[in-house]
Amino acid sequence: MxxxxxxxxxxxxxxxxxxxxxxxSLQVRQGEILxxxxxxxxxxxxxxxxxxxxxxxxSGSVRVGGHDVIADFRKARxxxxxxxxxLPTDIYENVWNMLRFSRGLFGRKPDxxxxxxxxxxxxxxxxxxxxxxxxxxxxxRRVLIAKALAHEPEVLFLDEPTAGVDVELRxxxxxxxxxxxxxxxxxxxxxxxxxxxEQMADRIGIIDHGELMLVQDKQRLMSELGRKQLExxxxxxxxxxxxxLAAYRLELAHDGRDLVYTYDSHASRTGITALLxxxxxxxxxxxxxxxxxxxxxxxxxxLIRKQRR
Amino acid sequence: xxxxxxxxIYRFEMARMGRTLFQSIAAPVLSxxxxxxxxxxxIGSRIAEIDGVSYGSFIVPGLIMLTLLTESVSNASxxxxxxxxxxxxxxxxxxPVSFVEILAGFVGAxxxxxIVLGIVILATASLFVDxxxxxxxxxxxxxxxxxxxxxxxxxxxxIWADSWEKLAFVPTLIITPLTFLGxxxxxxxxxxxxxxxxxxxxxxxxxxxxxxxxxxxxxxxSVALSLAMTCGFLxxxxxxxxxxxxxxxxxxx
Ligand SMILES: Nc1ncnc2c1ncn2[C@@H]1O[C@H](COP(=O)(O)OP(=O)(O)O)[C@@H](O)[C@H]1O
Ligand SMILES: [Mg+2]
Numbered sequence: 001m002x003x004x005x006x007x008x009x010x011x012x013x014x015x016x017x018x019x020x021x022x023x024x025s026l027q028v029r030q031g032e033i034l035x036x037x038x039x040x041x042x043x044x045x046x047x048x049x050x051x052x053x054x055x056x057x058x059s060g061s062v063r064v065g066g067h068d069v070i071a072d073f074r075k076a077r078x079x080x081x082x083x084x085x086x087l088p089t090d091i092y093e094n095v096w097n098m099l100r101f102s103r104g105l106f107g108r109k110p111d112x113x114x115x116x117x118x119x120x121x122x123x124x125x126x127x128x129x130x131x132x133x134x135x136x137x138x139x140x141r142r143v144l145i146a147k148a149l150a151h152e153p154e155v156l157f158l159d160e161p162t163a164g165v166d167v168e169l170r171x172x173x174x175x176x177x178x179x180x181x182x183x184x185x186x187x188x189x190x191x192x193x194x195x196x197x198e199q200m201a202d203r204i205g206i207i208d209h210g211e212l213m214l215v216q217d218k219q220r221l222m223s224e225l226g227r228k229q230l231e232x233x234x235x236x237x238x239x240x241x242x243x244x245l246a247a248y249r250l251e252l253a254h255d256g257r258d259l260v261y262t263y264d265s266h267a268s269r270t271g272i273t274a275l276l277x278x279x280x281x282x283x284x285x286x287x288x289x290x291x292x293x294x295x296x297x298x299x300x301x302x303l304i305r306k307q308r309r
Numbered sequence: 310x311x312x313x314x315x316x317x318i319y320r321f322e323m324a325r326m327g328r329t330l331f332q333s334i335a336a337p338v339l340s341x342x343x344x345x346x347x348x349x350x351x352i353g354s355r356i357a358e359i360d361g362v363s364y365g366s367f368i369v370p371g372l373i374m375l376t377l378l379t380e381s382v383s384n385a386s387x388x389x390x391x392x393x394x395x396x397x398x399x400x401x402x403x404x405p406v407s408f409v410e411i412l413a414g415f416v417g418a419x420x421x422x423x424i425v426l427g428i429v430i431l432a433t434a435s436l437f438v439d440x441x442x443x444x445x446x447x448x449x450x451x452x453x454x455x456x457x458x459x460x461x462x463x464x465x466x467x468i469w470a471d472s473w474e475k476l477a478f479v480p481t482l483i484i485t486p487l488t489f490l491g492x493x494x495x496x497x498x499x500x501x502x503x504x505x506x507x508x509x510x511x512x513x514x515x516x517x518x519x520x521x522x523x524x525x526x527x528x529x530x531s532v533a534l535s536l537a538m539t540c541g542f543l544x545x546x547x548x549x550x551x552x553x554x555x556x557x558x559x560x561x562x
Contacts (some may be wrong), residue, residue, distance in 0.1 A: 008547040014562055015562065017548075033330070052403040053403050053561075054399055054400060054403055054561060055562050056557050056561050056562070057562055073405065074311070074405040074407075075405070076405075077403060077405040078403060078405045080403070082399070082403050085401055086396055086539075087397065088395050088396030088397045089395075089397060090325075090392075090395070090397055092325075092328060093321075093324070093325075093528050096320075097324065100317070100322075101317050102400060104313045104314060104316060104317025104320075105313075105314045105318075105401065105404040105406065106313075106314070106404055106405060107312075107313045107319045107399060107405055107406075108313060109313065131435055147400070189540055219545075
């Protein structure tokens with residue numbers, strides 16, 4: 001598998017001494033959607049800003065499409081499109097001119113047909129003559145995405161693409177990201193919404209305090225780190241968990257109609273067999289059984305708690 | 310060389326200036342006309358000819374230089390300060406463009422605008438007084454050289470400034486006094502020797518003197534020295550910009 005981005009031992013200490021990135025190494029696969037997940041201040045924006053040339057790296061190396069982002073910045077940068085976290089725009093300029101500017105800046109010949117395609121895919125075509133100050137925040141974000149796509153990049157960075165965005169636009173954004181992936185564009189998005197990473201990403205990297213704590217296939221991450229819960233729907237509600245079953249640390253839910261058992265699906269002994277036997281012996285009968293996997297959010301909180309210890 | 314990028318920046322900047330075309334032309338034309346009414350007609354009629362040139366005609370080259378300097382500095386400094394302030398600079402900084410290309414776009418646009426203004430003022434002045442241009446090619450050359458040099462200086466200023474106050478500080482407190490004391494309204498030969506020497510430390514004196522020479526053929530200081538001083542300043546600005554982009558000063562943390 002080809003790696004479109006190779007980050008090796010990257011560090012960044014801002015003037016003033018703040019260590020924003022600590023020895024980050026990360027390979028991004030061509031064509032994947034990688035979500036960088038981490039709380040505010042984790043270093044997500046710093047990381048992508050270094051790849052895009054907006055922040056100077058400390059030590060380590062970054063290559064895009066095999067080109068070093070410093071030594072060979074022209075080749076590296078022409079592969080990249082960036083949608084920043086903030087929404088800076090020239091408010092008196094119209095949408096069409098902004099796009100033409102972006103394309104020119106990246107050294108591409110004018111191509112009205114391509115720009116039209118980009119605008120249409122973002123439902124901006126009707127607004128192409130609108131000045132930026134007449135557009136809503138959501139529309140502005142679309143324009144910034146269109147600008148990033150104006151030069152046909154192979155890698156698209158989306159820094160918190162759905163922060164402060166309404167549900168409708170969020171759905172549109174997700175659809176657009178999938179379309180771009182189908183066209184072979186590699187997408188790196190940062191977010192602190194776990195839901196977003198869960199919905200979109202092929203792989204997830206978790207950053208906290210400037211450290212990349214793990215990068216993993218989403219499915220594997222969820223199953224490997226995931227605790228599972230066994231929910232037993234009882235025929236007769238219970239007022240309390242019988243003391244004979246105390247060792248299982250069961251919880252009652254839904255007014256005593258559900259009994260919830262939490263276990264580690266990867267442990268050699270999950271304890272399910274014993275639990276079911278003991279339940280039978282205690283005369284507890286159930287009408288339904290369900291298992292539930294913990295969400296990324298729970299995984300995330302868990303992971304950070306472990307690291308802090 | 311990313312020519313598309315240079316053109317993109319240049320056009321974008323020219324379009325921005327185009328939106329405020331009326332203000333940017335009307336203001337200097339008005340102030341120049343006022344200078345002619347006050348100095349040319351009202352006071353000038355009581356002032357003897359200087360080096361065989363009527364006072365009204367004498368001040369024309371200096372007035373053009375004055376506008377060229379202030380406009381170049383303010384256009385270029387605003388041109389780069391504003392995207393920095395608004396955050397839109399991210400796009401230029403993350404594009405496959407070198408600092409030479411960024412400079413060519415921004416400084417080229419700022420210089421173009423001040424050259425256009427210089428020509429407009431020359432045209433306005435010719436409505437009030439007689440103007441000879443003995444060395445038109447040199448005149449054009451000095452016009453372009455000054456516009457480029459001071460646009461470059463404005464560019465440095467715009468990068469250095471991290472507040473609107475600082476952006477206004479240098480033009481108001483340094484450029485304007487230097488231009489007023491730069492021999493626009495008098496020949497420095499009329500000053501006592503001591504002040505003549507002091508004046509030689511004012512770079513504007515060289516600009517105005519050489520520019521006036523290209524009109525009327527007489528100069529306060531030697532034309533070659535003027536040319537050398539201006540080119541030296543241009544070089545100093547270029548080295549500064551090079552250092553800025555090398556270190557990321559105020560642009561890349
Ligand atoms: N230009 C800067 N100078 C100093 N510190 C900075 C600068 N930019 C960001 N930081 C600090 O670096 C840390 C990481 O910031 P950032 O990369 O923006 O995090 P995230 O995008 O994950 O929220 C934060 O603590 C932030 O305050
Ligand atoms: Mg951020």
